[in-house]
Amino acid sequence: MKALSFNQIQIRVFTIIVVVFTSVVFSYRIWVQIPQLEDTMIKLSEREISSLMFGIERMNKPMITLNYDYAVWDETYEFVLQPNSVHSLQYLHENFLNDTFVRLEIDAVFIFDTQSNLLYSKGYHHKIQQELQFDLYRFDKYPENKILTDTPYNGTQVIPKTGVISTLSGAAFYSSTPILVSDKSLASNGFLVFIRLIDQEFIDEMSLFTATPVTMEPIDGKSEIEGVKDLDAEIELTKIVPFSQRLIRNTKGEPTLIVTVYHSNRKPPSIWGMGLLSIVFAMIALLVTVYLLLAGFIIRPVQRLAKNVKAMDKRQRYKQLPNNYIIAELRNIAFHFNALMLTVQRQNTLLSQQVYVDELTQIANRRAFELHLESQVQLLRRQSIGFTLLLADIDYFKQYNDTLGHVKGDEALKAVATLLEQHFKRAEDMCARFGGEEFIMLYSDIPFAALERKLLEILDSLQTLALPHPSSDVADHLTVSFGVCQVLPLPTTSYNADGFITGKQITEMADKALYQAKKNGRNQYYKVTITANQLPLTNQD
Numbered sequence: 001m002k003a004l005s006f007n008q009i010q011i012r013v014f015t016i017i018v019v020v021f022t023s024v025v026f027s028y029r030i031w032v033q034i035p036q037l038e039d040t041m042i043k044l045s046e047r048e049i050s051s052l053m054f055g056i057e058r059m060n061k062p063m064i065t066l067n068y069d070y071a072v073w074d075e076t077y078e079f080v081l082q083p084n085s086v087h088s089l090q091y092l093h094e095n096f097l098n099d100t101f102v103r104l105e106i107d108a109v110f111i112f113d114t115q116s117n118l119l120y121s122k123g124y125h126h127k128i129q130q131e132l133q134f135d136l137y138r139f140d141k142y143p144e145n146k147i148l149t150d151t152p153y154n155g156t157q158v159i160p161k162t163g164v165i166s167t168l169s170g171a172a173f174y175s176s177t178p179i180l181v182s183d184k185s186l187a188s189n190g191f192l193v194f195i196r197l198i199d200q201e202f203i204d205e206m207s208l209f210t211a212t213p214v215t216m217e218p219i220d221g222k223s224e225i226e227g228v229k230d231l232d233a234e235i236e237l238t239k240i241v242p243f244s245q246r247l248i249r250n251t252k253g254e255p256t257l258i259v260t261v262y263h264s265n266r267k268p269p270s271i272w273g274m275g276l277l278s279i280v281f282a283m284i285a286l287l288v289t290v291y292l293l294l295a296g297f298i299i300r301p302v303q304r305l306a307k308n309v310k311a312m313d314k315r316q317r318y319k320q321l322p323n324n325y326i327i328a329e330l331r332n333i334a335f336h337f338n339a340l341m342l343t344v345q346r347q348n349t350l351l352s353q354q355v356y357v358d359e360l361t362q363i364a365n366r367r368a369f370e371l372h373l374e375s376q377v378q379l380l381r382r383q384s385i386g387f388t389l390l391l392a393d394i395d396y397f398k399q400y401n402d403t404l405g406h407v408k409g410d411e412a413l414k415a416v417a418t419l420l421e422q423h424f425k426r427a428e429d430m431c432a433r434f435g436g437e438e439f440i441m442l443y444s445d446i447p448f449a450a451l452e453r454k455l456l457e458i459l460d461s462l463q464t465l466a467l468p469h470p471s472s473d474v475a476d477h478l479t480v481s482f483g484v485c486q487v488l489p490l491p492t493t494s495y496n497a498d499g500f501i502t503g504k505q506i507t508e509m510a511d512k513a514l515y516q517a518k519k520n521g522r523n524q525y526y527k528v529t530i531t532a533n534q535l536p537l538t539n540q541d
Contacts, residue, residue, distance in 0.1 A: 004536065014443055025279065026271070034269050040333055041265040042237045043310075049214050049235050049244050052261045055209030056231070060266065061201065063194050064160050064175045066104050069366075070095070071177035071192040072158060072184065073435065080179055080190040083119045088092035092120060096481065102124045107172065108195035111179075116149045119190065125169075127201045134195070138165055144252040153167060153178040153188035164198070164257070166250045171218065171257050172197045180437060183504065213262045217245075219255050228258060241533035242266035265333070266446025358433040360410060361417035369440055373503040375443060376428075380532055386508065388451055390441040391483040391510040395522045397437035399471035400478065412467055413437065413479060419465055423458055440507070448486065453524050455482060474523045481523035490532050499533050512519060 070076055075095070079088040096109055101124040111120040116139060123132030137144050160177040167409040172195050178188035196202065202215050219225055231246040248257040257536075299424050322334065356368035364372075368485065379385045394400070394416060417431075420439055424431040428444040442453060467478035485506050509528055517526035 014071075016177075020165040026183070029271060034271070037269045037296060038240055041269075042239055044265060044333060045244065045263045046237055047237050048210065048261055048263055049246070051210045052214060052246070052259065053231060055214075056259075058209055060162055060173050060196075060208050061177070061355065062480065063104075063106060063173065063196055064162055065367075066359075067175040067177050067194040068104075068158065068160050069435075070194075071160075072180045072182060074181050075436075076111075076179050076192060077181045077186075077189060080113055080119060083111075089419050094401075098124050098129065098139070102187070104127065104194075105171075105198045106194045108167075108193075109146075109180050110137055110193040110195070111190060112137070112149050112193070113186070113190045114149075114152065116146065123169075123195075125197070128415075130168055134167055134169075135196075136165060144250075144484060148174065148176045148193050149191045151176070151178070153180055153184070155187075158184065164248050166252070167193070167197070168254060169197055169320050170199065171248070171250065183191050183508070201541045210261065212264050212393045215260045215262075216257055217260075219258055225255050225258060231259065233499050239375055240265060268377065274490065335451075342541060358417075361414050361433050363417045363434035365433060366434055366440070368416075369430060369434070369442070370503065372430050372432075373442065373506070376442060377501070377503050377506075379444075380487060380489055384532075385445050386489045386532075387442055387444045388446055388484060388486045389506050389510045390443075390455075390485075390525075391434065391507065391514045392439040392441065392480050393483075393514055393518070394437040394482055395474050395479045395518075396469065400469055401469040415465065415467060416462075416478070416480065419461055420458065423454060440510075444518075451484075451486065455484070458482075460524070474521070479523035481514060481517040481522045483510045483517055484525050485510040485513060486527060486529045488529060488531050501530065 014061070040123070075091050079091050101109075101122075103105065105126050107125050108123040109121065110118065112118055118137045121134065121137060123134045124130070125132050127498040136142060136148075145165065147161070147163070148165075149157065158178060158180065160175050162173065164171055164340055165174045166172075174193055174195050176191050176193045179190040179192050179225050180186065182189050198216065201479070203214065206216075207214050225247060225350045228245045228247050231248050233246070237244070241264045243260050243266075245261075246259045247255040248258045248259060313475065356371075357363070358367060373389070376385075376387050380387065397409070397412075400412065413433075417433060417439065420441065421431045424441060426444070429442060431439065431441045435438040443454070446454075462480055463475075469476065469478045470478065487501060487506055509530055513526045513528045517524055520526060
């Protein structure tokens with residue numbers, strides 16, 4: 001055998017090293033890196049499907065909330081009792097004008113009694129502002145639509161029912177809530193139904209909740225839906241696909257819409273990535289440098305990315321990923337993942353505003369206050385921290401609306417809400433709109449002297465605000481009456497678990513005090529003091 005020179009040996013060794021290294025790199029790319037990337041991309045696609053479902057839910061949330069607010073209302077309850085009375089006609093005129101549909105973003109309203117008899121209906125497209133015709137209330141023709149009126153109030157919890165229903169104008173989302181008085185003390189006497197059509201305008205708004213394009217089309221035949229899962233089916237992808245589809249069914253259980261979400265990662269990662277080629281060529285020039293680059297800029301970032309995504313998916317807690325990766329696929333995944341996270345954060349912020357903020361006055365709504373009141377009752381029970389609940393009502397507000405109009409009335413409600421909220425600055429205190437022209441407030445752990453000063457300050461602020469009220473029998477400006485219920489703690493040994501005060505009872509005591517303040521001449525407050533075991537102590541103007 002002919003002996004090889006040192007240079008020949010170096011060349012052969014270097015060639016073998018380069019070939020082996022290149023083979024290892026490509027093997028790692030094919031068998032390790034690409035499967036990890038595909039798994040991460042599949043997780044992202046699954047999140048995009050979840051974002052679609054979340055977006056549809058959030059689009060319906062405002063309608064469900066508003067449907068609840070209108071249904072659990074004394075005015076609606078009284079309408080069902082006497083639908084043909086002068087007061088009921090005024091109720092319809094004041095609450096279901098065309099601009100109400102535009103403001104609430106709904107397209108139809110139906111009111112039924114408990115026997116499913118239609119008492120009132122109106123269809124009005126809130127976007128194009130045209131009258132609409134509906135016959136979904138003809139239960140003899142559409143017996144499946146009886147689902148709108150088959151869930152009465154169970155005496156413990158008001159559960160709005162929602163879903164998709166077929167109409168003359170196409171598929172639509174509905175929300176149906178039992179009609180109750182505001183304190184839920186009486187059985188429901190009917191159902192209030194809101195309708196919103198699923199049209200292009202709805203799809204355009206829903207696309208704002210997702211990070212990828214979404215389409216929604218009616219189903220014309222059975223062939224196109226074969227193998228397509230329902231919207232609420234389990235989300236589990238096994239490979240990278242360009243898009244995913246889901247079915248939406250109507251009240252009859254028939255598929256009526258097919259929703260398509262186009263994924264941001266539509267193709268599997270390529271073997272020949274620019275980052276990989278750069279590394280291979282760099283290794284030919286300098287093997288050690290390439291190894292360091294490979295270990296420091298490729299292997300670890302991919303592992304870290306996959307580990308971060310899997311860890312976040314396991315804990316269901318998500319945060320933004322760094323996007324300074326050298327590999328294009330990693331930057332692409334990080335970019336779309338971060339965009340999706342920003343979308344989720346915006347959705348959470350929007351949900352909080354829709355669920356707990358009053359749309360007109362932009363202060364806390366009744367639902368938010370009820371949760372806060374429950375937490376204060378628990379503090380009273382566990383830590384003996386007392387509090388004071390105030391119920392306020394604008395004096396002669398109906399005459400104000402009748403004289404100056406509802407636009408001025410809305411402006412007055414906003415002004416009063418802003419003024420009241422300025423007097424509740426501590427985190428544990430709260431001011432909320434209770435409904436109509438009523439506001440409900442809470443001061444935590446406040447002595448009577450400080451409470452009295454604050455009440456006088458509020459009354460003085462209203463006098464300084466001096467909103468003109470030409471129809472008031474009390475003053476020439478807008479005034480407010482207050483019912484005050486101060487709840488005092490007792491020693492722990494004195495508590496009776498069965499007789500412990502509830503938030504509802506405290507609100508009722510404040511309402512009685514408000515009635516007394518009105519009876520005494522309005523533009524003042526009337527205070528009642530009770531203990532945690534429901535024992536009233538004193539009444540004081």
